[in-house]
Amino acid sequence: MTIRSIQRALQVLQALNCQPSSTIAALHQTTGLPKPTLVRILRTFEADGYVENDSRQGGYVLTARVVSLSAGFHSDPLVVEAGRAWAIALTRKHRWPISIALPDTDAVVVRFSTVPDSAMSPFHKTVNMRLAWLTRALGLGYFAFAPDDERELILSMLRNDQQAENDLARQPQMLDRLISGIRARGFATRAEYVEPRNSDTIAVPIFGQGGRVLASLGITYFRSAFPSATEACGRYVPILQAASREISEEVARILCAVHGKSPDTPPDLPN
Amino acid sequence: MTIRSIQRALQVLQALNCQPSSTIAALHQTTGLPKPTLVRILRTFEADGYVENDSRQGGYVLTARVVSLSAGFHSDPLVVEAGRAWAIALTRKHRWPISIALPDTDAVVVRFSTVPDSAMSPFHKTVNMRLAWLTRALGLGYFAFAPDDERELILSMLRNDQQAENDLARQPQMLDRLISGIRARGFATRAEYVEPRNSDTIAVPIFGQGGRVLASLGITYFRSAFPSATEACGRYVPILQAASREISEEVARILCAVHGKSPDTPPDLPN
DNA sequence: TGCCGCCGTTTCGCACTCCGAAACGGTGCG
DNA sequence: CGCACCGTTTCGGAGTGCGAAACGGCGGCA
Structure with a gap:
């Protein structure tokens, strides 16, 4: 059995990587996840410092910290x-x-x-x-x-x-x-x-x-x-x-x- | 409210990035998460192709796909x-x-x-x-x-x-x-x-x-x-x-x- | 000005997902 | 043979995550 919330989170992270900044609506479009779910996932990312939410940037944006999720992966x-x-x-x-x-x-x-x-x-x-x-x-x-x-x-x-x-x-x-x-x-x-x-x-x-x-x-x-x-x-x-x-x-x-x-x-x- | 399972998953991902390969015991040590929880999280990553579990590599290893979690992050x-x-x-x-x-x-x-x-x-x-x-x-x-x-x-x-x-x-x-x-x-x-x-x-x-x-x-x-x-x-x-x-x-x-x-x-x- | 539609966010009660103590099977060691 | 450790599975319970619905705010339009 796999953990659904984690799979969804990874899916959102992938989607965030495809655009410089993403709105809830856009993420809803591309991932198909319900909007409240997206808000919860994004809030979690935000709490850990992986994304930031700023209307001045037009939505949710990845921060430099995401790099730490794959930084250990040399070739x-x-x-x-x-x-x-x-x-x-x-x-x-x-x-x-x-x-x-x-x-x-x-x-x-x-x-x-x-x-x-x-x-x-x-x-x-x-x-x-x-x-x-x-x-x-x-x-x-x-x-x-x-x-x-x-x-x-x-x-x-x-x-x-x-x-x-x-x-x-x-x-x-x-x-x-x-x-x-x-x-x-x-x-x-x-x-x-x-x-x-x-x-x-x-x-x-x-x-x-x-x-x-x-x-x-x-x-x-x-x-x-x-x-x-x-x-x-x-x-x-x-x-x-x-x-x-x-x-x-x-x-x-x-x-x-x-x-x-x-x-x-x-x-x-x-x- | 944040989603606990996602935070844990990210924590595990960070830990995986600190070593070329990780055993359950090692992850248990560094993250403090219960071993069954780790197994579930890792199984989820594995299902999505982010890690692989191979005894010939001495545990769980990140795959090239993790890069896609931060690939969109140019500077x-x-x-x-x-x-x-x-x-x-x-x-x-x-x-x-x-x-x-x-x-x-x-x-x-x-x-x-x-x-x-x-x-x-x-x-x-x-x-x-x-x-x-x-x-x-x-x-x-x-x-x-x-x-x-x-x-x-x-x-x-x-x-x-x-x-x-x-x-x-x-x-x-x-x-x-x-x-x-x-x-x-x-x-x-x-x-x-x-x-x-x-x-x-x-x-x-x-x-x-x-x-x-x-x-x-x-x-x-x-x-x-x-x-x-x-x-x-x-x-x-x-x-x-x-x-x-x-x-x-x-x-x-x-x-x-x-x-x-x-x-x-x-x-x-x-x- | 007032109405409408869209968007992001919050609410809330229920279902079911995730949790983790405990048990299990395997392997290496003394 | 017994022990210790490790990774994995089991299982029942509860707490966590879920999403329909509602909310408030904003911008566009007539």
Whole structure:
């Protein structure tokens, strides 16, 4: 059971967003709600500071505070929203768990993972796991493709960090060699010397409009399932890269559709 | 009387905006609402597509659709929000009505006016009145200070327009002379040959951060109240310009405070 | 001037919607 | 195995939100 008054309130909020200012009559017209109901809803918004009612402005007007209702929505979750379907599809087809990681100050954070869907997974729970920038596949898969200024910003944070996993931040030459290798190959893998040794992750960047990296997309598998890492990469890198491109397009599509209220059309999933 | 369920819903929406993903327990913690209530509210949001609940993401997550709750909020109404207090104060002190106008394609639109507060007003209702770009003070007060590309865009719309008031768009030399005069003086007045002849308006631009024009701010008076237009301008232009500067600062202040939930602190009004 | 129509708001009594304590099923942990 | 915690469901009661109707104000019109 859903709460009717809330749905109506959201409906009114949407309507208010369509015009610089709205009269009761106009809202009544577009939402179909009875006028006393509208007055009550608007009075509630007003009490909380989301709208103001001023005859000098010709009715009810949104205030700057409405922004706080969606201010926390970077495009961060967007890439998860867009990527989820492909990640699930990939896991269904190839068995191994897929993860999407996003930057968060001094590490990347796994924001989505199909570990619960994958019978064969080296980990139990991965969501919200923080992974080091310079040793983990998902960290490097983002870092290596980030623009120079962003990389420099991250490094400046890591240099003050005592964690052994961030040692590379203090070894510019080695780091440069690692990064240019990753950029040349188009994907990153986990450093060999970090735990757990029995598994590996391959990660590729997901790009947004304008070519900026939004996130990294990774697949994790047991090393024992393949004769060599090269073999595994040869198999999964093209798949990840294709998925990454599709996710980028889906992000663009969602961004365009945000204003419309059309129901979500399910994307064409890989078969 | 306000509607409790809506207030709670907004509260939850705010909380969701503070974290990439939220569990029921976390929301219960921060909002203090009973868990069954939270579940109902979240289910409502989910039904309308504003949040998604996915264990793979570790709880409830906002979707791109939340943006539509504040997408209509350009910084347009913001300048009105910021300017209202000063406009009212100016009218109280100087009697004449003050208006704030914003661009809307082929004209400017009065979005705020103290006409209702002013006993002495040449007009009855002004809000939502559309004023021609090149003959009205509020149009010119914006146009003359807009960047070149924006001016060119507006002109390209006006050139196809049959309205007599937009004739100047087809007379580049005369227009240039008019515009550079306005820029030099720092304010605009209504063209002498348009109605109503018994009144005049003086308008100045309101600038945003980065020096872009946000709106124009105008005062309207009966010509018969002054021996000459020069006299009126000499008196009111400094006042309008000072108010414009204050409003710009207020806009900046609101923009900074948007995320915080601190109650609106009333600005220092001119005495 | 007086009448009419429209608009935003308030009233008020009833119905039903929303509420939340309690219980439930699941999962991870010691 | 028992415990603790978490998200979700149940369910009966009451308080909350509902909307038809009425109100007051304003502007237009004759």
